[in-house]
Amino acid sequence: MNETVLITGGTGSIGRHLIPLLRQQGFQISLLSRERKSIPDVTVYQWDIKKGHIDPKAIQTADHIIHLAGAGIADERWTDARKDEILTSRTQSTELIAQALAKNPHKVKSFIGASAIGYYGGDxxxxxxxxxxxxxxxxxxxxxxxxxxxxxxxxxxxxxxVKLRTGVALTMDGGALPKLAQPVRLGAGAPIGSGQQYISWIHIDDLCRMYCQALTDESWQGVYNAVAPNPATNESLTKAIASVLHRPMILPNIPAFVIKMMFGELAITVIGGNYVLNKRITDETTFRYKYADLTNALSDLLT
Structure with a gap:
């Protein structure tokens, strides 16, 4: 194939899973990075979002762009400065790419951008x-x-x-699952808040396969909810983790006010919930899930 995919945020948890998959499909990989890096079989170009700089060669050599860059939503408490970083790391980086595409000769055919089910609100x-x-x-x-x-x-x-509104990506390489699984392993697992808030999840493998299909199938266009077919409540997810790990569930629910005291406004990402359906994926694409079942997904990741 010998087409090149330019990836931003390629060293994050999604990027690390996605790059080998793209290589298997015959794509060449290049990355945009803030720092000079040497990565085997990957061309690394520099950019500086705050200074508005991007190496034009990154754009000129790309056939496709996958844009994953953005400050982690749940990595730190939401101070005003952190909120600003969460917003600008996404918008300014995308605008910089758009400006570079407008100014430079290029052959870019598709742009697959990350998004989030947070679009619908935290709860x-x-x-x-x-x-x-x-x-x-x-x-x-x-x-x-x-x-x-x-x-x-x-x-x-x-x-x-294409914009993939991603739910909770289940992976042991960061994200929510290791944080949920650790207390369960120690026999201290418990639902959070009411436990009835819905978590619209997706296995990392399915998410990366979705990115690949969005890249190669030209019928994909616009917004898709990148979630598995069956959202789970926080309680059912916690019980499923306990079942897969063969651990008991004996503690009462962790009260919502405790989470609010610990995390402040960020608590909405834990005690809030969304029941998001993958309607366009199901109705308009040929995508097939490997992990539509939560227990199967957890068994693959935790055992």
Whole structure:
């Protein structure tokens, strides 16, 4: 194939799983990085988002772009400075790519951009949400709306643009699952808050396969909910982890106010929930899940 995929955020948990998959499909890989790095079989170009600099060769040599870069939502407490970083790391980086595409000769055919189910709001209870559902109004929703708007600036250049609104990606390489599994392993696992808040999850392998199909199948366009078919409640997820690990569940639920005291506004990512459905994936694509069942997904990751 010998086409080149330029990836931002390629050293994050999704990127680390995605790159080998793309290589298996015959793609060459290049990365945008803030630092000079030497990675085997990968061309690394530099960019500086705050200074508005991007190596034009990165754009000129790419056939496709996968844009994963962005400060972690749940890595730190949401101070005003952290909130600003969460927003600008997504919007400014995307706008920088769009500007580089507009200014430089290129052969880019597709742009696959990360997004998040936070678009619908941090806590939407058990209301079923599809891609055309109304967006929320809280901080997360405002971030994702601005993020997707910045991705529209790439689409405006005539480049096929796909936005994958990702749910909770289950992987042992960071994210929520190791944090949920560790207390269960120690016999101290317990549902959080009411335990009835929904978690719209996806196995990391399925998510990366989704990115690959969005890249290679030109019928993909616009927004897709990148979630597994069956959302789980926090309680059912915690019990499923305990079952897979053969550990008891004997403790009462952790009260929501304790989580709020520990994490502040960030607590919404734990005590809030979303019942997000993968309607466009199911109705409009040929994508098939390896891990549509939660227990199978957890067994693959935890054992």
């Amino acid at each position: 939407t209870a058990d209301r079923p949400l599809i891609e055309t559902s109304q967006g929320g109004s809280d901080f997360l929703a405002q971030v994702v709306r601005a993020w997707e708007r910045s991705e529209d600036s790439v689409a405006a250049l005539g480049i096929r643009t």
